[in-house]
Amino acid sequence: MIGRVVRRLGSLLRGLPRRSLAASFGLLILVGFAAVMAARPIAWPHGPAQVDTAHILKAPSLRHPLGTDANGRDVAARVMDGTRYAFAVPLAAVLLGIVLGAPVGLIAGLVGGFADLLLRRLIMAVGFIPPLLLALALVAAMGPSLRHVVIAIGLLEAMFFARAMRAEVRAMHESGFIQGAVAMGNALPRLALLHLLPNTLARIAGEIPRRVAWALGTLAVMGFVGVGTAADSTEWGEMVREGVALMYAGPWWPAIFPGLALLLLGFGLQLLAAGISDLTGRRPAALGGAMGGVPH
């Protein structure tokens, strides 16, 4: 069973570059980050918190390829360590968004009427507030902590997924196989769980990397303005914030490298999203209405 899954996955990956170069590159970037993150504790000579008092704010060199920060810590090690946040927080937030948002959208799309109207108006109203500000306000209200950052981003993702799910359910309701399932005598709950949920989720799946990228950016902004992760953590936004203060004095490396890592990972996610759109033949524009007020 497991062997079969592995073999299928293997053949899927081998064929990928031919079918979508974008998806392959995106995946390569993600895998690269994951590999570096996993290998760092064994393979890298410096730790993220290891202070080298003899080398404070040293420019990139052979000893410290990305230089050292104001406390004499290796920037490369810290950037690699920050990958943990970059993966964990956005993924958790998007997962939370799906778990919270998808059922709401499913039910609203299925039941229609007042519940549907209420959801649409609510999301529209909240959509007028810039999402970044909203996320910041939520964290500020709950108190800064990593968990609250996940919840705040997750709530915004939930709005997206509720809306996208609702649109998909509405569109799918007209489709033949749902009508066929109704003609077969499927009652509503069974219809929702067995037919609508898997099929709509499959269609929304392509949006997930794009949503993860948005969550990643939001996390970094929160770090940059200083809410969320504890000060002095290796979260990239936080590192950029600390580095920017030094930049005016000359040392550019503590701010630029975590920023570049952020850019590269976000680029990888967007490539993957574009690749999935290519592969499934669904342009992101197809979800345009669903995306509405929540930018991505």
Added chain:
Amino acid sequence: MLLDVQDLRVERQSRAAVGMAPMPLALNGVSFRVVKGRILGMVGEHGAGKSLTASAILGLLQPEARVVGGRALFEGQDLLRMSDADLTRLRGARIGFVVQSGHTTLDPNTRVGAQLIRAQSVHRPIVMAEAVWRAETIMSSMGIVEPRLRARAWPHELTPSAVQRLVLALALINEPQLLIADEPTAGLDITTQVQILDLLYLELRRRRIGGIIITRDLGVVAQYCDDIAVMYAGQVVEQGPVPQVFARSAHPFTRALLASMPERLAIANGRTYGGPLPDAPDGCPYRPRCDEATERCGVAPPLVGAGVHAARCHFARIGAA
């Protein structure tokens, strides 16, 4: 009597119509019968109300349409007055329904064998081994070779013909007493159409299932149906056993349909059904296009004829040559 539909009336509401003259009824007194073990062919132009009739009987009308009158007795129970839950229990179990463009009714993300098993579990708890056996049996009786292997296929891997066979298998797997098939062969090539219809015919006969085949092809009716109901503008204008209606059609519209039977020929000759669809005139709805219309046709015609063959026309002479 398996299904007895009497005077079924369906209204379409539209927002624009509020405060305006009421829209004509989409179904204006549809009556027909299906006898156990016999196959009824339902024919008529696009928009005559064939599919709407099927949806109304099964409680599957779109929100903008609603039943405003009539009865649809299925084994003595009125389907139109049944609760949603009771209707849901009937659909797919005792009444099989192949919806229009049925080839899209397979779930794209589920293997076909699993769908056949799922279809059985909709209405009753199943024993897995038995459900699998049933699925394989019905696949082979639908002419699918190597059912065990094919059960593992995804819908997109199958030919249109195999998909349509599976759609029929899904409708038949719970052994319904009545099967309604709405254009079961639309979009298939001619040879496949014949194969599918042959299969459908054999299965209906073998299981003594009452069938309704909705079609626009009189050839299908001639070959596979016992009875015919001709629909025009939301009414059944003529019905009866196929040989009688074909040999001695009593309604001018039926005659026009039959006369145009090789359809392409009819269009080439400029002999279509006669002009555009009318705006619900008083009296006989077919009047504006009828070659034989007289002043009497300004009065709504009654159903003429008794017993099995009847037509809705003042001048219908049932039984005459």
